[in-house]
Amino acid sequence: MSPGPAHIVAVARQAAVRAWRWARARWKVFFAIAAVLIAGAGLLALAAATTTVVALAMLAVIVLAALPDAWKAKALEAIGGILAATAGLMGMNLLVFDPLARLVGGQTPDTRAWIVVGLVFAVVAFFAMVAWYVRFRGRWSVKGSAIFGLVAALLAVLVAPLAVYEYQHRDDVETTQVTEPVRSKLDVSIVAERAQPSAELPEVPAEESPAGLEVRYSVGFRDGRDVRWTLIGARDAADALRAVQAGGSRAVRDRRHRPQAAAAPEPRADADQLVLLLVDGTPPVLDRPGDLPEVDASPGEVESWRAVARAAGGAEAPAFALLQTTNADRLRDWTDPDSPVRQVSIQQELTSPTVTDAAVKLATGAPSSQEDFELALLHRPVLLFDSDEPVPRPLSVDALFAGDDVSQCDDAGTSTNCEPIGDPRKLLNGGKRLELALPGTDELRGVAKRELATVREGGPEALSMGDPLTTMYVHPTAREANGRRRLYLDYWWYLPDNPARSGWRTFCGAGLVIPGVTCFNHQSDWEGITVVIDRTERRGRVDPRPVAVHYAQHNSVVSYDWDELQTHWKGDSGLKERLDKIPGVEERPLVFVAAGTHASYATRCPGIVKKCRQLGHDLEEQEHNGRLSWGGNYSTLCGEGSSCLQLLPTRVGGTQPALWNAFKGPWGARRCVLGVYCNSGDPPRGPGQQNRYARPALANGEGNLEKGAKPFTPRTVVDE
Numbered sequence: 001m002s003p004g005p006a007h008i009v010a011v012a013r014q015a016a017v018r019a020w021r022w023a024r025a026r027w028k029v030f031f032a033i034a035a036v037l038i039a040g041a042g043l044l045a046l047a048a049a050t051t052t053v054v055a056l057a058m059l060a061v062i063v064l065a066a067l068p069d070a071w072k073a074k075a076l077e078a079i080g081g082i083l084a085a086t087a088g089l090m091g092m093n094l095l096v097f098d099p100l101a102r103l104v105g106g107q108t109p110d111t112r113a114w115i116v117v118g119l120v121f122a123v124v125a126f127f128a129m130v131a132w133y134v135r136f137r138g139r140w141s142v143k144g145s146a147i148f149g150l151v152a153a154l155l156a157v158l159v160a161p162l163a164v165y166e167y168q169h170r171d172d173v174e175t176t177q178v179t180e181p182v183r184s185k186l187d188v189s190i191v192a193e194r195a196q197p198s199a200e201l202p203e204v205p206a207e208e209s210p211a212g213l214e215v216r217y218s219v220g221f222r223d224g225r226d227v228r229w230t231l232i233g234a235r236d237a238a239d240a241l242r243a244v245q246a247g248g249s250r251a252v253r254d255r256r257h258r259p260q261a262a263a264a265p266e267p268r269a270d271a272d273q274l275v276l277l278l279v280d281g282t283p284p285v286l287d288r289p290g291d292l293p294e295v296d297a298s299p300g301e302v303e304s305w306r307a308v309a310r311a312a313g314g315a316e317a318p319a320f321a322l323l324q325t326t327n328a329d330r331l332r333d334w335t336d337p338d339s340p341v342r343q344v345s346i347q348q349e350l351t352s353p354t355v356t357d358a359a360v361k362l363a364t365g366a367p368s369s370q371e372d373f374e375l376a377l378l379h380r381p382v383l384l385f386d387s388d389e390p391v392p393r394p395l396s397v398d399a400l401f402a403g404d405d406v407s408q409c410d411d412a413g414t415s416t417n418c419e420p421i422g423d424p425r426k427l428l429n430g431g432k433r434l435e436l437a438l439p440g441t442d443e444l445r446g447v448a449k450r451e452l453a454t455v456r457e458g459g460p461e462a463l464s465m466g467d468p469l470t471t472m473y474v475h476p477t478a479r480e481a482n483g484r485r486r487l488y489l490d491y492w493w494y495l496p497d498n499p500a501r502s503g504w505r506t507f508c509g510a511g512l513v514i515p516g517v518t519c520f521n522h523q524s525d526w527e528g529i530t531v532v533i534d535r536t537e538r539r540g541r542v543d544p545r546p547v548a549v550h551y552a553q554h555n556s557v558v559s560y561d562w563d564e565l566q567t568h569w570k571g572d573s574g575l576k577e578r579l580d581k582i583p584g585v586e587e588r589p590l591v592f593v594a595a596g597t598h599a600s601y602a603t604r605c606p607g608i609v610k611k612c613r614q615l616g617h618d619l620e621e622q623e624h625n626g627r628l629s630w631g632g633n634y635s636t637l638c639g640e641g642s643s644c645l646q647l648l649p650t651r652v653g654g655t656q657p658a659l660w661n662a663f664k665g666p667w668g669a670r671r672c673v674l675g676v677y678c679n680s681g682d683p684p685r686g687p688g689q690q691n692r693y694a695r696p697a698l699a700n701g702e703g704n705l706e707k708g709a710k711p712f713t714p715r716t717v718v719d720e
Helices: 005-025 027-049 052-066 069-105 112-136 142-168 237-246 301-313 328-333 355-364 369-378 397-402 441-458 562-571 573-579
Strands: 185-192 214-223 226-234 272-278 319-323 341-345 382-385 406-410 418-420 432-436 472-481 484-498 522-534 545-553 556-561 590-593 645-647 698-703 712-718
Touching: 027 052, 052 069, 069 112, 069 142, 112 142, 185 237, 185 301, 185 355, 214 237, 214 301, 214 355, 226 237, 226 301, 237 355, 272 301, 272 355, 301 319, 301 341, 319 355, 355 369, 369 472, 369 484, 369 645, 432 522, 441 484, 545 562, 556 562
Parallel strands: 185 214, 185 272, 272 319, 319 341, 382 590, 472 645, 556 698
Antiparallel strands: 214 226, 406 418, 406 432, 472 484, 484 522, 522 545, 545 556, 698 712
16 A cells, blocks of 8 residues: 555655754754865965965964863973974084084084984984973873873974975976986088188187087088088197188198098087088188178078088078178178078177187177177176175186086985096086085185285285186176167176075074075075166167166065166265275176175165065075175186186077086085985076076066165066
8 A cells, every 4th residue: 555645744744853853963063064164275275375384383273272171281282392392402403413513523524424413313302302391391201201202303303304305396207317418519610602722821829619618620612502521520720720721722631630521521419510601701810800801792692601501501500601791781681580590790790810719609609799798897796795704705617627626426415426527528417416625614715805905905906816716607698579689697606605504503403404494504506696788779879788687586586777776876875985996886786795695685784773684585684784895896807817707608609508507416515314314405506507597587576775665576577
């Protein structure tokens, strides 16, 4: 018998009543679930807006406040014990472990064994302080306090660095390290219009590549739209110059006296290529390029010479046509952005004494590289270090290599597999790092002070820069956009270490080192600024002048208007004595280098009245009073035949780094155990691997020097 409608209604009513009673008895559960979901969404939003640490701290407070009173007291005691032990470990590092390390090793031992000793010391010290705190403050049992102390010590000293390491490398893709040499080879093919056997080849000094590249030269002569080769793969530039001079009138032999084949040269797979076209029969030795006679265009020269360039180096090889002309119409006829052939006016743009030197310079820099370098020399920075700076003197990287002070090691946290590298062409990329035998900070500081005293007593002409050799580097980059022509003079200087003094030797002490999080001390430091030069043509004239300066400050780059900087510096009466006798200081940006961290600032901060602050991040900064001037500020020569300003090694027309500038590994040792437990932060990469080098026009915000205004406006600044 099937149930009737009345029975169905009664059953449904009874089910509804039971459901209501169940829900009413458990409404707190539903509310709690909803509250947790809503609060969780809020914490996620907070983490996205600030940092994960802030959201976790708020969550911890919420959970702690919700605990029962008895549990809450225990939790607070546990937190108090951990915080007290952390503070105690800092003090123990400062007063016990650091002096002990110096007593044992004369200075802090830089070995993996000492890291293990530090970890054991930190675990024992942390355990003892946590256990003592909860035992006598919280009246925990002996067993309970010992167990909690041991767990807290293991978590704080061993697990925390491992967790941070895993979080930082969570997106890393496991790849096999491929070791390959840095790009340091160049194949130059010179194609001439005709030989000049009647002219006498002047004696020229032996040439060295300005970038230290390994260069091989091939020489040929135009034969219609093809090339007749007379010299293949010569290592000596003089052989190439003689081949251009002799032409095909006699067989040219290389240094091993082998006759040269007529076949085209085979480019090396690991070398850059460049084709140099001597369109107007330019002599191989150029005494005064600006005085060469004008040569008119010949019919069909552009297309025929482009075909010659393809025959000499293929369709993709970069080529430069040297033209003896200043005629704008002729130069314009050669202009084609889709062609690999670029024209160069010898009279206007070339300063090289030989065509071989011109070829190498065109391969390593822009055609106007000499003009760029002269502007870089005119506007080079004035480095003003803090009076407490331990390392007030940038070092010459080239001199370090020449002095056998550089070793290349496997990047595995240990220096057991290292070999000295005196030639940067032998550097390898892929799983490698550099170790540098650097002079002590006391030595560098003493040399810097002696040089400064020499200048003050006898003037810049009395300056004699001492050892070790010092210098600054620059990478000029030209850009054209929105009707403006800008030159970015990207300056870099190398300092032997980065003693950031984070926590006054505490956060870099035993058991507290998390590289890049708590400890920022590391070997080697590359710092610098970028000066923006405007070369836009106005009313038929080009008057290059600075328009902005970008200061590199930790992870930020701060841009300042040049005129605003000039007004501020002239109005700072305290700077007058420090800038006395510095030549051309009106055209040069001032750089106040923060003590230890070496961040670059546009203004000085003695740190007496109020603490110095970073601009891009609201964090404390070290003082930068600018009282200690670099000796290189007063001279263009920093040693016998050594310029105080040098070009960074580049290739492919200055667009790609070369030699040590192309090395991708870290510059310095980082001693670690198991790759996680270290005694310092991560060493930096070279300039060619850093963002400011790749994007010199970019800044993270604008600096403001007006009193009462915000010192920094965060926004993306692009000067292009």
